[in-house]
Amino acid sequence: MRIAVVSKADATGGGASRVANDIVESLASRGIAVKHLAARSSQGWTDLRKPILGPKLPRILLSKLQSTAREFGLGEIIPFEVLSVLYAVRNYDLVHFHDTSSAFSPLTLFLVSKLKPVVWTFHDCSPFTGGCLYPQVVSCERYKTTCGKCPQLHEWPLASRLDTTGVALKLRRLLHKQGHVVTVAPSKWMQLEAIQSGNVSVEPTVISNMVNTTQFFDTDDRTGLRRRLGLNPEGLVIALSSGLLSDVRKGVDDGIACIKQLKHLNPTLVMIGNPDPTLHSRLEGVDYMPTGYLRDREMLRCWLAASDLFLFTSKADNQPLSIAEALACGTPVYGYPTGGAAEMIVDGQTGRFAQARAPEELAEIIGNDVGSGQLFEMRHAARRHAESNFGEETFVMEHVNLYQATIKNWNKA
Incomplete structure (x- = not known):
């Protein structure tokens, strides 16, 4: 079983990327073939962590393209990164996506899911909204019908001159309806939010995040x-x-x-x-x-x-x-x-x-x-x-079981 864990950054890039890093380190320590494929890394590249967007020069050009596109609301509409991603994951049995905002278009996940078993962990609400992370902050429920006139348009990760949230929501609905994606929610709350959005086809599996209790512990003094x-x-x-x-x-x-x-x-x-x-x-x-x-x-x-x-x-x-x-x-x-x-x-x-x-x-x-x-x-x-x-052992085994079941179901289909 060869697993590609995909995130926008390395462990320094926020909570979701840290979870991706933890999965990779935990699986690797148990002898499972796994790589962390990240869009960027401030820690450099290693045997476990590889650039998903290719060599340095193409990566820089792609980043500039994505940045310009996001300014006009096209970052998630046009999947500039899709060829790089498809090439990077070609030799893996399963691809596990984490934080995708500002880095990967829903169309990229859709196309990968047509070729490989895909798991996607919901670290925020963006997988089933028009792109905002937490619509609850502004008491918005437009994502349950059709996005547009977004009250968070100028907030990251949208931060756009044009409001394309309606199109972005349609792409996510396409992904959940016609793509072959197994979804994960770290909390029951996120699972319920996803279901109540009406935008996901299958109930996410709840797998809590982990904390490394050998790194985080109390002091005797x-x-x-x-x-x-x-x-x-x-x-x-x-x-x-x-x-x-x-x-x-x-x-x-x-x-x-x-x-x-x-x-x-x-x-x-x-x-x-x-x-x-x-x-x-x-x-x-x-x-x-x-x-x-x-x-x-x-x-x-x-x-x-x-x-x-x-x-x-x-x-x-x-x-x-x-x-x-x-x-x-x-x-x-x-x-x-x-x-x-x-x-x-x-x-x-x-x-x-x-x-x-x-x-x-x-x-x-x-x-x-x-x-x-x-x-x-x-x-x-x-x-x-x-x-x-939030122990590591349970976290790892629940992911391994999910990966094995997802690959098995894919091979049967």
Whole structure:
């Protein structure tokens, strides 16, 4: 069984590409023939990671073509990359696509699915919308009928002068109806969203993302770790993360508002992610420690393990790796029951949710648990929950079983 795992980037390219990287490393460590075919890589190319878009010069030209096309809403309409992709996957028994936005047209997946068994993991809602990642952010349901007049037209990954979301939605419907694609959803929430969209033909299989529990774990000496990181050894430390701290969807402003409600506890806010220059003024009166975007997983583990709790205030999300990583580090998660995140926490045992999704309510819950000491009693349960629900072994076996069944069904057809 030879598997091609396809994503737009390497492990540094966001959560979905990290999941693709994790699948490849986990399968390879078990002797399965697998390669990670990425559209770009900031880490360079290796025996496991290969460029799906060909040699350097053609790759650069193709990237420029795609960039120009996206400006006019044609990035997903015209499959510039299709010949490169078809050539790259020619010797594999199955192709597993992950994050496709801005890198691969639905027509490319459609054509590959006519030649090879294809699996596609839904890391956001774009596989069944006109291209937006989370229509829930703007309470839009046009994708259930016909897209157009898109309220997120100027947001990534659309960011277009022309609105071609209606055509893009039709291409996705064609792919799901006439293509031969087996779909995967990391959360039951994403599975339900896909079904209720009316745009997918077959119910996605739910396979949770994994967290590497040998890379993410708690510390035996939190005092020493905090000192090394420049944190108050005795104070309340709260972590909050977002790839881009300016991303409105991630609800960073709600997190800041919650922290300000806790000023009587003198918390330190650890802010993990690419900086937002406007945050400084909004953080007036808050003791905070910016880490920047952490590509090094060991450094990320240290900051998470040094924190008393992880704050999650996203407005829309699937199954955030940040939550699984925090839990693996023994750090309880407090926040909003958004999307698939609601399935990741056992309320009162591994964290708590503010059901009304209000910063004031969340601050009150945190304050109560700090006062009672319950917050500090959740660490062991958080770690055990991560091991039981997001472990590598289950993640790998569920994918292997799916791959084998998909190949078998393809050969029968």
